[in-house]
Amino acid sequence: MSCPDLETLYLRAADGDEEAISHLESCEACTALMEAHQELERDLRHLSDPFPPSHFVGQVMARIEAAPVPVRVELQTGFLILLAALALGVGALVAAPHATAELATNTATSFLNWREAFFAFANAAGALWSIAAIPLIAVVSALFLASLVGLRRFAGAALTEVKVS
Amino acid sequence: MTSTLQASLLPDAFGMMFAVDAEELPYRAEVQAARRGDKRAFESLVRSVQRPVYGLCLRLLRTEAEASEVAQETFLRAFQNLHRYDDGKSFDVWVMAIARNLCLDLLRRRTRVQTDDVEDFKDRLASPGMSQEDGAIAKEERQSLEAAMRTLSAQDREVLALYYVQKRTTKEIAQIIGCAPGTIMARLFRSREKLRKQMTMHLEGEDAR
Numbered sequence: 001m002s003c004p005d006l007e008t009l010y011l012r013a014a015d016g017d018e019e020a021i022s023h024l025e026s027c028e029a030c031t032a033l034m035e036a037h038q039e040l041e042r043d044l045r046h047l048s049d050p051f052p053p054s055h056f057v058g059q060v061m062a063r064i065e066a067a068p069v070p071v072r073v074e075l076q077t078g079f080l081i082l083l084a085a086l087a088l089g090v091g092a093l094v095a096a097p098h099a100t101a102e103l104a105t106n107t108a109t110s111f112l113n114w115r116e117a118f119f120a121f122a123n124a125a126g127a128l129w130s131i132a133a134i135p136l137i138a139v140v141s142a143l144f145l146a147s148l149v150g151l152r153r154f155a156g157a158a159l160t161e162v163k164v165s
Numbered sequence: 166m167t168s169t170l171q172a173s174l175l176p177d178a179f180g181m182m183f184a185v186d187a188e189e190l191p192y193r194a195e196v197q198a199a200r201r202g203d204k205r206a207f208e209s210l211v212r213s214v215q216r217p218v219y220g221l222c223l224r225l226l227r228t229e230a231e232a233s234e235v236a237q238e239t240f241l242r243a244f245q246n247l248h249r250y251d252d253g254k255s256f257d258v259w260v261m262a263i264a265r266n267l268c269l270d271l272l273r274r275r276t277r278v279q280t281d282d283v284e285d286f287k288d289r290l291a292s293p294g295m296s297q298e299d300g301a302i303a304k305e306e307r308q309s310l311e312a313a314m315r316t317l318s319a320q321d322r323e324v325l326a327l328y329y330v331q332k333r334t335t336k337e338i339a340q341i342i343g344c345a346p347g348t349i350m351a352r353l354f355r356s357r358e359k360l361r362k363q364m365t366m367h368l369e370g371e372d373a374r
Contacts, residue, residue: 007351007354007355010354011354014350036361037354037357037358037361040357040361040364041329041357043306043310044325044329044357045330045332046303046306047307047329047330048330049216049217049219049220049221049330050216050219050220050223051219052233052236056215056219057212060208060211060237060240061207061211063238063240064207064244067241067244067245072248073202
């Protein structure tokens with residue numbers, strides 16, 4: 001009797017294939033192999049995972065504490081701060097109706113007199129430029145550089161975010 | 166007749182093939198708390214799944230130092246990526262998949278096989294529920310089995326460890342190693358057959374001495 005491939009025989013017999021099962025019943029060699037597999041399975045089930053070192057959990061938590069805050073958490077925190085500030089502002093306006101009315105009047109007036117406001121702003125900027133041009137350039141440059149550094153850090157962190165399956 | 170034959174001759178692997186998933190996934194509350202930034206909840210998760218994670222790392226990498234390092238890295242990445250974890254899946258399966266990927270990355274990066282520390286963990290394998298005498302005999306058998314397992318490829322070791330040592334279902338194993346559940350039984354058979362041949366060679370070698 002010619003024996004089929006053992007893997008095929010095993011998988012077919014497991015699916016209830018009559019031919020494979022009857023071969024297993026009649027073939028001593030295949031039966032012996034199957035019994036060897038069974039014994040191996042019993043032995044394998046007696047193996048167990050080793051325990052990690054006693055300080056393992058402490059080391060994991062220390063690494064988590066030391067790790068930089070993920071970008072997602074930073075963004076979430078920033079968004080929450082923004083929302084809180086907005087809520088505070090709206091709350092303050094609602095709590096003081098006179099101030100709200102005054103603000104609305106002033107805004108409307110400013111809007112109507114936008115031309116005057118624009119010239120006033122331009123004059124103020126011109127005066128500031130003639131008085132303190134160098135400090136103004138320094139402040140604007142510092143703000144620009146800080147923005148660039150922040151953007152670079154943000155992009156860098158996003159790129160190095162780990163890949164998880 | 167058929168069922169009797171199947172029960173008596175076919176390896177036990179099929180018994181666990183159709184294991185039913187638990188309706189309520191474990192660790193759900195801890196994961197939600199950890200997502201809110203509760204580090205104590207995450208620490209509790211680490212305590213719960215550290216052993217299978219470390220065990221898989223050790224079986225794949227075969228050195229305690231590397232296994233510990235990779236297992237720690239696994240938990241760090243899990244913490245940083247909790248927002249990506251799908252609540253519909255088991256947390257430990259997700260963490261095991263991260264550990265497995267990190268181990269395979271490290272194995273790929275290795276330029277040579279390190280064998281110096283391979284023997285380190287041989288005696289550390291637990292033998293629950295055995296008398297001292299039984300334990301002594303079983304210890305020898307386990308050591309032979311562990312030695313034979315170490316000769317197999319990482320792919321063979323992982324599938325045997327996940328199925329027989331960690332008692333995971335074929336569906337869980339498929340999620341961890343990223344393949345179709347239907348292929349697991351065939352993989353298990355092939356790995357077991359390689360192991361059987363190794364064990365036979367080992368026994369023949371001992372008899373010849």
